Amino acid sequence: MRIDFEHILNKIHQKVTAIDDKGTVASYIPELAKINKHHFGIHLRTLDGNEYGVGDFDKPFSIQSISKVLALAQAASFVSNDILKRVDVEPSGHPFNQLALLEIENGIPRNPLINSGAIVIADILISNLKNPKEDFLNFVRDLADDDSINFNLDVANSEKITGFKNYAAANLLKSFNNLENSVDEVLDFYFHQCSIEMSCKQLTKAFYLFANKGHCLLNKARLNESIIKRINAIMLTCGFYDEAGEFAFEVGLPGKSGVGGGIVALLPDKFVITTWSPGLNKKGNSQLGMTALEQFTSKTKLSIF
Numbered sequence: 454m455r456i457d458f459e460h461i462l463n464k465i466h467q468k469v470t471a472i473d474d475k476g477t478v479a480s481y482i483p484e485l486a487k488i489n490k491h492h493f494g495i496h497l498r499t500l501d502g503n504e505y506g507v508g509d510f511d512k513p514f515s516i517q518s519i520s521k522v523l524a525l526a527q528a529a530s531f532v533s534n535d536i537l538k539r540v541d542v543e544p545s546g547h548p549f550n551q552l553a554l555l556e557i558e559n560g561i562p563r564n565p566l567i568n569s570g571a572i573v574i575a576d577i578l579i580s581n582l583k584n585p586k587e588d589f590l591n592f593v594r595d596l597a598d599d600d601s602i603n604f605n606l607d608v609a610n611s612e613k614i615t616g617f618k619n620y621a622a623a624n625l626l627k628s629f630n631n632l633e634n635s636v637d638e639v640l641d642f643y644f645h646q647c648s649i650e651m652s653c654k655q656l657t658k659a660f661y662l663f664a665n666k667g668h669c670l671l672n673k674a675r676l677n678e679s680i681i682k683r684i685n686a687i688m689l690t691c692g693f694y695d696e697a698g699e700f701a702f703e704v705g706l707p708g709k710s711g712v713g714g715g716i717v718a719l720l721p722d723k724f725v726i727t728t729w730s731p732g733l734n735k736k737g738n739s740q741l742g743m744t745a746l747e748q749f750t751s752k753t754k755l756s757i758f
């Protein structure tokens with residue numbers, strides 16, 4: 454039976470935007486606190502060649518931790534299995550910026566999607582790229598086939614000024630010899646990576662290869678199929694921090710959230726979907742984005758389970 458995606462997305466948009474409790478916009482990065490929490494957008498791209506957008510699907514926002522998946526993908530293409538010597542692939546069951554486990558586990562982060570793990574991935578990229586920030590940005594632009602994508606320097610700077618916990622994480626990693634480069638250099642890269650702005654539509658396109666066995670939508674950029682399989686597994690088990698179980702339970706897709714309010718999720722061989730609603734729940738994931746995705750997989754009956 455053909456699914457009427459347009460109708461379903463319109464219905465979800467109508468229902469979800471009517472919800473009063475939109476969560477709380479992240480304020481620990483002061484620049485993000487300025488965002489209006491009434492924004493809401495969804496963009497869906499199916500692998501059979503159709504795309505649908507509702508609401509603010511074309512408006513760029515801060516992708517924040519969604520960038521960790523793209524950084525991991527680029528790092529994996531250089532060092533592959535060696536990454537596992539420096540970062541594990543187990544869910545942490547703790548918030549994204551928690552440090553206790555890192556100390557107990559001798560500076561090996563639980564996974565590459567919590568902050569400490571992403572900081573190790575940033576270190577790997579700096580060691581392997583000629584012009585790290587520029588080369589990473591170009592990698593993202595290539596995946597999305599869109600040269601208009603850029604860093605937001607105000608957001609990067611805002612996070613640098615208030616990023617005490619990330620400095621603590623990087624110093625801890627350094628003390629365990631799990632950073633090759635200086636703390637300042639690694640965090641400068643990390644804050645820039647998180648500050649990239651993209652719309653739901655651009656994110657859907659950039660993540661297309663995760664649903665398409667490593668092949669991009671339009672251009673020749675591609676990643677090894679087994680890397681894609683593994684990164685999808687990491688998104689499913691670790692993409693939502695201490696809410697990864699809840700996301701698998703309610704939505705049933707690999708995905709990744711960011712404190713800018715974006716969520717990208719995908720069903721291999723079928724579709725990629727991105728939602729944006731800046732208000733976060735207590736675990737730091739977009740409150741209405743989670744609700745919208747739960748409704749999407751319930752209404753379409755399309756999930757990995």
Ligand code: GLN
Binds near residue numbers: 516517518549550713
């Ligand atoms: N840049 C943010 C931080 O390091 C990313 C966190 C997130 O999106 N969960 O705190």
